[in-house]
Amino acid sequence: MLFFYGCGEENAPEMAAVPEQADDIFTDREWSVIRRLSPLPEIPPNPTNRVADNPEAARLGQMFFFDTRFSKDGTVACATCHSPFHGFADVEATSLGAGRGTRNAPTLLNAAYNQWQFWDGRTDTLWSQALAALEGEVEQAGTRLQYAHLIRQHYAADYETVFGELPDLADTARFPTDGKPGDLAFDRMSEVDQHAVNTVFANIGKAIEAYERLLISRNAPFDRFVAGDTAAISSEAKRGLKTFIGKGVCILCHDTPTFTDDEFHNLGVPQGTLPEDTGRYAGISLLLSDPFNGGGVYSDDTAVATRVLNFLEPIPRHQGEFKTPTLRNVALTAPYFHTGEFATLESVIEFNNVGGTGGNFVGQRERTLEPLKLSEQEKADLVEFLETLTGESPPAHLLTKPNLP
Ligand code: HEC
Numbered sequence: 253m254l255f256f257y258g259c260g261e262e263n264a265p266e267m268a269a270v271p272e273q274a275d276d277i278f279t280d281r282e283w284s285v286i287r288r289l290s291p292l293p294e295i296p297p298n299p300t301n302r303v304a305d306n307p308e309a310a311r312l313g314q315m316f317f318f319d320t321r322f323s324k325d326g327t328v329a330c331a332t333c334h335s336p337f338h339g340f341a342d343v344e345a346t347s348l349g350a351g352r353g354t355r356n357a358p359t360l361l362n363a364a365y366n367q368w369q370f371w372d373g374r375t376d377t378l379w380s381q382a383l384a385a386l387e388g389e390v391e392q393a394g395t396r397l398q399y400a401h402l403i404r405q406h407y408a409a410d411y412e413t414v415f416g417e418l419p420d421l422a423d424t425a426r427f428p429t430d431g432k433p434g435d436l437a438f439d440r441m442s443e444v445d446q447h448a449v450n451t452v453f454a455n456i457g458k459a460i461e462a463y464e465r466l467l468i469s470r471n472a473p474f475d476r477f478v479a480g481d482t483a484a485i486s487s488e489a490k491r492g493l494k495t496f497i498g499k500g501v502c503i504l505c506h507d508t509p510t511f512t513d514d515e516f517h518n519l520g521v522p523q524g525t526l527p528e529d530t531g532r533y534a535g536i537s538l539l540l541s542d543p544f545n546g547g548g549v550y551s552d553d554t555a556v557a558t559r560v561l562n563f564l565e566p567i568p569r570h571q572g573e574f575k576t577p578t579l580r581n582v583a584l585t586a587p588y589f590h591t592g593e594f595a596t597l598e599s600v601i602e603f604n605n606v607g608g609t610g611g612n613f614v615g616q617r618e619r620t621l622e623p624l625k626l627s628e629q630e631k632a633d634l635v636e637f638l639e640t641l642t643g644e645s646p647p648a649h650l651l652t653k654p655n656l657p
């Protein structure tokens with residue numbers, strides 16, 4: 253419809269125009285591959301979270317995201333490691349929260365597209381991922397009982413608007429002020445009361461997910477290029493794109509509009525001084541035993557999630573596999589790989605180019621990964637290309653700490 257707006261051809265908006273191919277270096281076959289990478293579609297619905305797209309829930313989730321009271325000692329929030337001013341990732345190789353972690357913090361921009369969360373995919377929704385961070389020993393290290401009381405004291409009205417009535421937590425003999433499964437205080441509670449606390453905990457995660465679903469970054473120079481603006485990226489970047497889909501074989505795994513196949517691969521990234529890490533292998537068992545997974549009682553729709561979970565098995569092939577990360581906004585989120593040991597995009601590309609560097613990692617490096625024999629020019633062009641994947645920032649009001657009650 254937009255296409256017919258105005259009278260002359262020169263008035264037709266660029267987005268609606270057929271891509272201009274005059275000055276470009278791509279064959280029709282290459283274009284058919286490139287069009288698989290752009291534009292970024294709408295985020296998929298998440299039926300396991302009934303408030304996933306509820307604006308009130310998102311407003312609440314933004315408060316939780318920045319509120320350091322959601323931690324054992326009151327000093328750590330999600331934003332501590334996922335800085336809005338560093339592409340919602342961490343400048344540090346491995347993050348410092350309640351403790352020092354052993355993996356690099358990924359970006360949250362466009363995380364709503366991920367089928368799996370964490371490098372090992374040990375959660376299958378954003379809401380259950382948030383719960384793992386809230387109680388994780390090296391992240392926020394608090395407990396669900398602590399958080400439920402925090403909701404009662406500071407967020408009761410807003411919570412009830414979105415989720416309905418809070419359980420009556422005032423009786424601390426029934427609902428101790430601190431504890432999670434494995435702690436006597438929690439384990440001694442009746443099953444009904446445990447379920448009530450778990451429900452509040454799950455809802456905290458669901459509000460955070462509603463906020464994270466707004467952290468979408470689209471319309472990168474690369475997208476404008478694919479939409480027909482031939483000047484949106486440099487000729488170096490165009491050559492880099494050609495290498496990306498051709499000789500570099502990056503497209504094997506980074507092959508969708510989010511630049512990830514949502515799969516797990518063993519690239520043989522060395523652990524260095526970090527502890528041994530089996531990645532997806534352990535991740536599958538953790539996911540299947542997680543009471544907050546998409547197939548569990550706290551999920552608002554178990555049908556699809558259960559079908560997917562039924563396919564998963566912790567077989568040895570998954571040893572040392574890690575999730576293919578998105579490459580959108582990758583220029584903003586150094587350092588790289590699950591270890592955070594690679595400081596620059598150049599170093600990541602060199603690692604791929606030589607076909608892995610050996611060193612200590614679990615399992616077998618994927619056999620298809622041969623040395624690429626890229627020239628210096630081709631490597632530099634690839635970096636130029638990756639830099640065209642930086643999209644527009646989400647709206648400013650989502651980047652700052654709101655007033656907390
Ligand atoms: C102490 C630092 C730290 C804190 C605090 C923290 N995270 Fe993270 N986050 C990480 C690290 C490190 C990873 C990767 C860990 C892994 O894969 O095992 C991660 C992974 C994630 C992922 C998965 C992204 C992906 O692509 O796989 C999401 C989503 C996320 N965090 C959201 C949150 C939310 C929401 C909170 C607050 C409830 C939070 N994080 C708190 C460090 C942190």
Ligand code: HEC
Pocket residue numbers: 496500501502503504505506516517518519521574575576577578579582585587588589590591597600601604618621634
């Ligand atoms: C076999 C699948 C596969 C291929 C081929 C592949 N990648 Fe990746 N890529 C991954 C996986 C998996 C990771 C994460 C590995 C890890 O941390 O252990 C990754 C990580 C990255 C990262 C780091 C991103 C971050 O946030 O840490 C960049 C950049 C990257 N790849 C670019 C490329 C480029 C450029 C090529 C082509 C030269 C390429 N990849 C080829 C699967 C692949």
